[in-house]
Amino acid sequence: MEERRAWIPARDGVRLALRLWLPEELPAPVVLEANPYRMDDLTASYAGEYERLCREGGLAVARLDVRGTGSSGGMAADEYTQDEHDDIVQTIAWLAAQDWSNGRVGMFGTSWSGFNSLQVACLQPPALGAICAIYASDDRYTDDVHYMGGILKAVDLVDWELYMAACNALPPVPAVAGEGWRDEWAGRLEQEPWLLGWLARQRDGAYWRHGSLRPGYDRISCPTLLVGGWADGYRNNTLRTFAALRCERRLLVGPWSHMSQATSLPGPHLDLVPELVRWFGRWLRDDENGLDGEPPIRVFVRRSTRPAPDLAVVEGEWRFEPGWPLERSRTVVLRPSGKGLDVVPVEGDLGTAAWISCAGKLPWGQPDDQRSDDARSLVYDWEPLAEELELLGHARVELVVTSSEPVAFLSVRLCDVFPDGTSALVTRGVLNLAHRDSSSEPEPLDPGTATPVSVELEATSWVLPPGHRLRLALAGADWPNTWPPPRAAALTVDRSSVTLSLPVVDGPAAIRETPRFSPPPPPDTSGEDSDDPVVWRLERDVLGRETRVVTGYGWAYEGPYGARIRERYDGTVGVSPHEPGRAWARGTARYEIAWPEATVATEARLELRSDADAYHVAVDVVAEEVGDAPEGFGRRERRYERTIPRDLQ
Secondary structure (H helix, E strand, O other): OEEEEEEEEOOOOOEEEEEEEEOOOOOEEEEEEEEOOOOOOOOHHHHHHHHHHHHHHOOEEEEEEOOOOOOOOOOOOOOOOHHHHHHHHHHHHHHHHOOOEEEEEEEEEEOHHHHHHHHHHHHOOOOEEEEEEEOOOOOOOOOOOOEEOOEEEOHHHHOHHHHHHHHHOOOOOHHHHOOOHHHHHHHHOOOOOHHHHHHHOOOOOHHHHOOOOOOOHHHOOOOEEEEEEOOOOOOHHHHHHHHHOOOOEEEEEEOOOOOOOOOOOOEOOOOOHHHHHHHHHHHHHOOOOOHHHOOOEEEEEEEOOOOOOOOOEOOEEEEEEOOOOOOOEEEEEEOOOOOOEEEEOOOOOOOOOOOOOOOOOOOOOOOOOOHHHHOOOEEEEOOOOOOOEEEEEOOEEEEEEEEOOOOOEEEEEEEEEOOOOOEEEEEEEEEEHHHOOOOOOOOOOOOOOOEEEEEEOOOEEEEEOOOOEEEEEEEOOOOOOEOOOOOOOOEEEEHHHOEEEEEEEOOOOOOOOOOOOOOOOOOOOOOEEEEOOOEEEEEEEOOOOEEEEEEEEEEEEEEOOOEEEEEEEEEEEEEOOOOOOOEEEEEEEEEEEEOOOOEEEEEEEEEEEEOOOEEEEEEEEEEEEEOOOOOOOOEEEEEEEEEEEOOOO
């Protein structure tokens, strides 16, 4: 195996940094990953996977820092820009033209690089022969970290949305970029934090449709492998996109959160590298590896498991499926007994047991026992099951709701209640009722008027055993997963209107054979010498009438080019239980990198508070070169302040 560096000259003269891993046998097919997470320091550990793809799979591997990030030049104006797409298309053409390449290129990656694999596939560059999108979304508005059900995400504000502001302010790696790295660094500080633009775009529209596969799935023609996880925030992309694509496609859905399939909380685990080698070998090298004869879907069927925020393994088993939707699937409709108007509690801090909709590395853990939230919700229980019940797909709740306010939210949770009362979250959904008919043209509710509403819950797999019961829990907030509503509306539901439609799977599996996977490799902790404390704490200020969630995590490690790196993230979100419009988020993300040439640090600080009418936000971005060198960068700070009206939010 040979490692190389290369520079891709973009059409406007910007230099794009590329690293290459070339196998011994050439020419070879090429697989490309492109993201902003800095291949030469923050995510240098990804090289272990690239080396395995190269050595074990005979694939040439390319890693690209997207423009304005890491060692690449230019400005990082936003996520998934047209410039980014154009740069990747140009990079694919460059890779296909090299004498060590067989002219066929694939794209792959997790999260951001899964997103842009789908996005670039829509552009159909001639040399792109296949993609693998891992934990990726088909819809940037409804299924990303910004909005959910037409409601602003809350605790995400003090995590990814904030740390990208600090990450984008880091300079290029001096040993890679050369003498002009400080000038490049200064230019990066002229770019305002992305989250300000996201806060201003509260409706769906052209901005969010750019980079979204939905609804134009027919734009993808190359073979596509989708990898998803039931605990991951992009789970809806799995079944929905597989059903809509018309290209050659495969789907692998496991129990995982937004983590490696080899280490995820929860497991069970597997080694994804052999799956990638097999996929790209078939479509970029015409390997006869048996892939064509296998069923297109491999799914981990989750079975009832007692909840825990750090759950290690979920019960269940792997299964093949011949396609989607399943022929043996049917919709079962349940209705609560009785009639009358039921009150939906609207309390700003309701939802802490369900936590965040995208689990990952702690403190972004999994749902806990739901009983504390159930006790404060409108709950409908059904009788204990006489026989096993399997759910696979999207449940839906339809009801007629009346609100005293023009803007109100509805949180819906479907739970598995154990005989001893333990309540495990099966799936959830949340809806800004002003978005009941459209997220691009929302309309306020007519206060006092009964209004039909339909809420689709997130895709799920779950098998309930006999003796367990289903519970439907309704509330007026889903905090801190999403921002609380502007006011505590009086919210009522006509019980006779409530229908719960369940995606029920009947009978034995259509395919008796069971999928088999390679076991995960031992975890690689080389270079990581310390872990800062992980903080996940719920605080109730009784006299202050405020509830707070406090988070924190970080670590220190070594990187290439003699780097010593430290990352730290701390955040708090708070809300008044009885005045939900009074909510806030405060966080800090900090990076410090010590190279032989210089020691640099960046920090992003967020202060966001809301009232019933507006979001008031301030973001400070600090960059400094630590030390007294006369030619040094010094310390520079930019502050961005906005008051952004709540647009039916």
